[in-house]
Amino acid sequence: xxxxxxxxxxxxxxxxxxxxxxxxxxxxxxxxxxxxxxxxxxxxxxxxxxxxxxxxxxxxxxxxxxxxxxxxxxxxxxxxxxxxxxxxxxxxxxxxxxxxxxxxxxxxxxxxxxxxxxxxxxxxxxxxxxxxxxxxxxxxxxxxxxxxxxxxxxxxxxxxxxxxxxxxxxxxxxxxxxxxxxxxxxxxxxxxxxxxxxxxxxxxxxxxxxxxxxxxxxxxxxxxxxxxxxxxxxxxxxxxxxxxxxxxxxxx
Ligand code: PEP
Numbered sequence: 645x646x647x648x649x650x651x652x653x654x655x656x657x658x659x660x661x662x663x664x665x666x667x668x669x670x671x672x673x674x675x676x677x678x679x680x681x682x683x684x685x686x687x688x689x690x691x692x693x694x695x696x697x698x699x700x701x702x703x704x705x706x707x708x709x710x711x712x713x714x715x716x717x718x719x720x721x722x723x724x725x726x727x728x729x730x731x732x733x734x735x736x737x738x739x740x741x742x743x744x745x746x747x748x749x750x751x752x753x754x755x756x757x758x759x760x761x762x763x764x765x766x767x768x769x770x771x772x773x774x775x776x777x778x779x780x781x782x783x784x785x786x787x788x789x790x791x792x793x794x795x796x797x798x799x800x801x802x803x804x805x806x807x808x809x810x811x812x813x814x815x816x817x818x819x820x821x822x823x824x825x826x827x828x829x830x831x832x833x834x835x836x837x838x839x840x841x842x843x844x845x846x847x848x849x850x851x852x853x854x855x856x857x858x859x860x861x862x863x864x865x866x867x868x869x870x871x872x873x874x875x876x877x878x879x880x881x882x883x884x885x886x887x888x889x890x891x892x893x894x895x896x
Contacts, residue, residue, distance in 0.1 A: 654883025817858025
């Protein structure tokens with residue numbers, strides 16, 4: 645376990661056809677240098693994974709799926725397995741995104757099964773956690789995040805933690821234009837790191853990247869990314885546009 649990586653991750657959600665994905669990623673590859681000291685990950689719909697992995701093969705950009713199922717194979721119509729993702733050179737999978745939790749009602753237990761299945765198939769995991777607006781207003785932010793992390797990482801070993809990235813995404817900040825203040829984000833990130841040190845140890849805590857997500861844009865990254873426990877961002881809306889290239893170039 646070494647020093648933690650600084651990461652810029654995108655999440656396209658249910659956007660871009662394969663044709664649109666190719667055009668955008670070709671531009672991205674051409675405009676983002678290979679010398680960057682940070683990691684760039686792009687979360688794309690299942691249908692674009694193979695093509696995007698192909699276009700980015702000789703670049704710095706790695707691809708992530710936005711979800712997967714926790715069974716190996718079988719009668720699960722419409723689902724995608726870890727092995728299927730691995731086979732098309734997917735390196736990461738985003739799990740427990742707030743849209744999966746809130747729209748598709750995924751539970752901490754299901755997310756935990758997915759986390760373990762991904763790791764056992766050598767997929768790296770971006771585990772998303774974050775509180776709803778009413779939970780923040782009720783002072784429950786840390787309780788919620790602690791529950792999501794403890795349950796999400798249940799049974800995940802210390803060794804496996806080198807393949808886990810945490811993304812703190814307050815739900816009230818996702819797609820709303822309402823970004824958390826650098827202090828709000830830093831306070832939660834610091835608590836998350838302390839929690840990881842309690843579950844594992846200080847080495848694991850120090851080497852786990854914790855990303856902030858929620859309305860990240862070129863205009864607001866400086867304050868956020870200057871905080872000691874914020875190791876990069878998970879970016880939704882801005883990852884669909886030139887803004888993502890700008891973010892990557894700012895971080896160089
Ligand atoms: C996200 O989807 O993870 C996200 C943070 O979205 P946005 O940047 O659009 O708020």
